[in-house]
Structures are given as structure tokens and as C-alpha cells.
Amino acid sequence: KAGVTQTPRYLIKTRGQQVTLSCSPISGHRSVSWYQQTPGQGLQFLFEYFSETQRNKGNFPGRFSGRQFSNSRSEMNVSTLELGDSALYLCASSLDNPGTEAFFGQGTRLTVV
């Protein structure tokens, strides 16, 4: 069974640009969450989608947005990139059962210059 797939793996963008990251969850998983990892900050929750609806959102500015498609694939968009957006962006998928673990992709390393 294929794991969580994130594309691209690496990305370099210029300040002010926008970027779209993609995540394909494990087959059968309908919950997809996004996290930002920066040094010293751990994994910060961005948002969670289920059945094409955003169910929960973290404390990030509106420049960070996402969506989920009917096949559960999800995209995350960051507009007007800032240097501080440089981070590893991780996607995780879960079954819709309380008390189950999330499975992570390898992440997209975004560098803003």
C-alpha cells in the first residue's frame, strides 16, 4: 500500500511569490492535515481537511490556505511568500477513527529567498 506522497520534495521561491504544494494521502484515508516544521518550533498545525471541508485550522495568517479534492488529495497554497515561510511542510493522512495515528509524507522543503 502506497504511503503519503508529497510533491515537490524541494522548492525555491522568491519573496512575494506564491506556491502550491500537493499531497496524496494513503488510499482510504479521508482526513488530511498539514504541518509546518521549522528549527526549534516543532511541528505547527496548519489545517485539517475531511471530505473536501476544512475541519480545523491552526494559528497561521490567511496567506496560508488549502483545499481537498473529492479523491482526498489535498493542496496547500501560500501567497505573498515571506522569508520566514522557509520550512519543511508536512502532510499527514488518517483514517476517520478517533485515537488513530497520522501517517506523514516526506515533506516539501520550501526555501524563500
Add this chain to the structure above:
Amino acid sequence: DQQVKQNSPSLSVQEGRISILNCDYTNSMFDYFLWYKKYPAEGPTFLISISSIKDKNEDGRFTVFLNKSAKHLSLHIVPSQPGDSAVYFCAASTTTSGTYKYIFGTGTRLKVLA
């Protein structure tokens, strides 16, 4: 407001000895806790979890202990192996919330010395 805290950014342990990684939380609504291991350039991989109805869960060399009154959990690795060297994250969630929002700590970098 850091609801899940891992106060030790790093830990070094000799091969064969016990590694103990600690995690504290502040939200009493958390009822499900997980530990993840992360190698560089890879996503976190799930290690072990514990529900708040238990105080201990074991899986091979890994044991997680939960002390609800102290809002504290720990991960024990016995015996530690060089391949265990990685960053370990604890995470917490509220299963009754109907969402899958995991709150992660900042991680502890474990180095197992051969």
C-alpha cells in the same frame, strides 16, 4: 502557548542503556498521545501511542508511560541502539473533538553512542 512541551532539546545515551524522553502537556482535554521518530529529510514515522484510559503501553523495546495527574508522559527505549538516533516528537490530541488536530512538542534529538 505551547500546550505540549519537550523541555530537553537533546539527549545522549550509550548503546545498550535506557533512553528516557519526556513530554509535558497543559490541556486536560487531551486523551490520546503519540510518539513519532524523525530522521533528517524524512517525514515523522509513528512509533507508539497511548490512550488516557491507560498508564502504560509497550511495543518491543518501546514503552510509553502516562501520568495524567502530572500531565506527563515519557518514552522509554530499552536497550538503545545507534539506529534509534533521531528526533523524537510527542503529540497529543482530543479524540472527542471530531477532528484530527495533533499538537506536537518541539522534539528531542536523541543520540545513541556506540
